[in-house]
Amino acid sequence: MKQPLALFLFAIATATVLPAHAQLLPQSQAPQGNQPLDRIVAVVDDGIILQSELNEAMRSVQQQYASDPSQLPPQDVLARQVLDRLILMKLQVQRADDQGIHVSDADIDQAVAAVAQQNKMSPEQLRAAVEQDGSSFVAFRKQLADQLVAQRLHESVVRDQVSISDSEINNLLASPTYKAGEVHLSHIQISVPSGGNAADIEAAQKKAQQAVDAIKGGMDFKAAAIRFSDAQDALDGGDLGWRRMDEVPPAFVDSISTLKPGDVTAALRGPTGFHILKLIDQRAPSRQVITEYHARQILIKPSELMTPEQARQKAEDLYNQITTKKGDFTKLAKDNSKDDTTANAGGDMGWFPQQAWGGAIAQQLTTLKDNQVSQPFQTEAGWHIIQLLGTRQSDRTNDIERDQARQAIGNRKAEQAYDDYLREMRSSAYINVLVPELRDPNLPNGGQSGTGKS
Template sequence: MKQTPALLALALAMALAPQAQAQFLPSAGAGQSSQMNDPNRPLDKIVAVVEEDVILQSELDAAVRSVQQQYASNPQQLPPENVLRRQVLERLVLTRLQVQRAQDQGIKVADSDIDQAINNVAQQNKMTVDQLRAAVAQDGFSYAGFRQQISEQITAQRLHESVVRDSVNVTDSEVNNLLASPTYKAGEVHLAHIQISVPSGGGASDIAAAQTKAEAAEAAIKGGMDFNAAAIRYSDAQDALEGGDLGFRRMDEVPPAFADAIANMKPGDVSPALRGPTGFHILKLVEQRAPQKQMVTEYHARQILIKPSEIVTMAQAEAKADAIYQRLTAKKEDFAAVAKTDSKDETTANNGGDMGWFAQQAWGQAIATQITTLKDNEISKPFQTDAGWIVLQRMGSRDADRTDQMARDQARQAIGNRKADQAYDDYLRELRSTSYVEIIDPALKDIDANGNAVVAPPKTNS
């Protein structure tokens, strides 16, 4: 039953929203349970100062150990330990900064949110919560630290949502332009990448250093290094310690410059280093899938909604809906006429309750559940929704080809995701470059992918 942190991390990523940038690394206290009573344990020390907070040696040790356990079967994919420790520290710094900024904005995570995420992790690992707790302890991590890490994941997710909510807008013209573009391609691609970033506001020396590192990564791959291992060693993206795996993405979600680069690649091919607005990128095309025709079942229905109000209680609304149901089924009153006089739904009442043709989930889960239980022309008994009590009549069903509409929906989503990714990446780069971060431990100062110290030229104020 023993579950490794890697598996728990994967489940955690599935339990939370995909846009959260923080990754699974034990937080404060996560690795201390087996060491607290060890008389030979060295005194803890500060390895980095992050604004008004600190990162301790014990935190870094626990986080590094988590990554090493994750790659226990393939330790050769990991970079030299001092490089790994610097990568992990940088991730801890960025996570800490996100949590601090979220707290400054009043973003809070309730215990119930953490409990729900833990339940999701346990279910996805086919475990009970008690078994999950035992698995965390068996791997040498404290359960309190595990809960803290989940809290930080949720916090980072909500910060991400806050940052991109008001900064990402997709117009119909953008959707039309994407679909009409000669470079637009349907289907999906599974990509991995190596990202060598240039610091926000970096100058010529920063660009040259990033290019040198990108060329070294490119040479290592050509020399036979596994791409995932190269990503772990050279990439400074948030997913570096996962081998740079981006998973499957629709072609319309891939930035145009990258789409052009992979247009003539075959699965297994690796691109040369590509210059982008934030640095250099190396792409690997892992797999690709052709687009498929999208057929869905659509339903035609009409509804009568009875809402509770200041003068109508929920029980009274239910009673009125029951009376309407009897008028329609026993007295055979005309559904459209009753909807016009009694329904409180502003969008359908004047049309006799007609909801038109719609996909199953278009009107919410309650109606989606009811519509599949009805036969054509059958009237449902009243059922409760967030809006009130509804009497529903199914008018018909059909199989519809929604390939074009789904293409538009996917194009809109892809443009939105692309803008959101770029907006949050810019936000994180700005956050990192403008925050006070001091690396205390000299061994964790900037180093290259081979573990050699990097002496950066002094920055001057412009």
């Protein structure tokens, strides 16, 4: 049986970070025959969302869950969820355009190739699959372009707002709340609008409690996320994947620490609204012991005064001097090597992990015994001669822990910064859902706003 395209292409159009296996929303074709004319279902600042776009997005999500349609909420709830994400994507693309953020055809071609590779296809086969599924490949590329633009907007916001100091890393590692290890989490997020009032908070809390009650009543967490969550990953069942404990917001760490796999928290109040977390699995930290190498090198670079062939011949001559004991490696490196970081030290590269100097040098190291000198080999930098001086096993747990702490703080700040940005963007935008049944009954004014562009 033919596998639906939506099973191996994304069915969600609101991801702000584009993975290699990007899921996409194929867009609809123009009405044909006696099909009714399209209608506008929502106005979003200067843009619109058509019924055909919503229908196609709905169809893609339904195909994605075709093997287990019970995970999906009722049709009206799903329509509101999908429309909400289409609105969010529209706003991100508009904001990016205002900031001069664009993508080129070459960028889109590269992304199409990545999607095709992830699905074990050529770009031509991917195009055929999209069109066979009844969708326009031009619209497919436009959808992919929108996701790329949203990704670059995300990068721009995070770059401008996120910085990490050594003191923050030290404070995190020294904190009594710091927990090592990793957890696999899913979540449901009920956001409070930026600048929300007491009525907004009460409505969000009520919706969060409805989600908690539904889960306690037997609803699968993934289905509850699809139905209730307004996070961007809601239609993926709220799966956050594996995260180190130091990446989890501190306000939630204590609650997660008491859970066993399969347990679900109560509705937790956070800075952006209410969160419900499920612990899927957890794993303990391990020591990080790696092999380090001590080596020295001579690098001969071609230049205006030395052709590539002359560089090769000089490297061969130096190699012969070293191996026949007619030249001292340290002196030859000081006199001849063009590597600015090691030449003055007689070519000494110090102790380093295998890949620290690139794949070509790493490959040579695995072939050498202690004190053995490699034959000259070529990289983009020029011709190298490497001598392996020794190896050792090094416990890098502390160094890696600091790197992970830096990354965790950065990820946490980035996530918070962009979430705040999206909430502010939505609150200040003009959003008018024209179809009454598509308005969210749990939010004041159906979640609409009218403070944006005129």
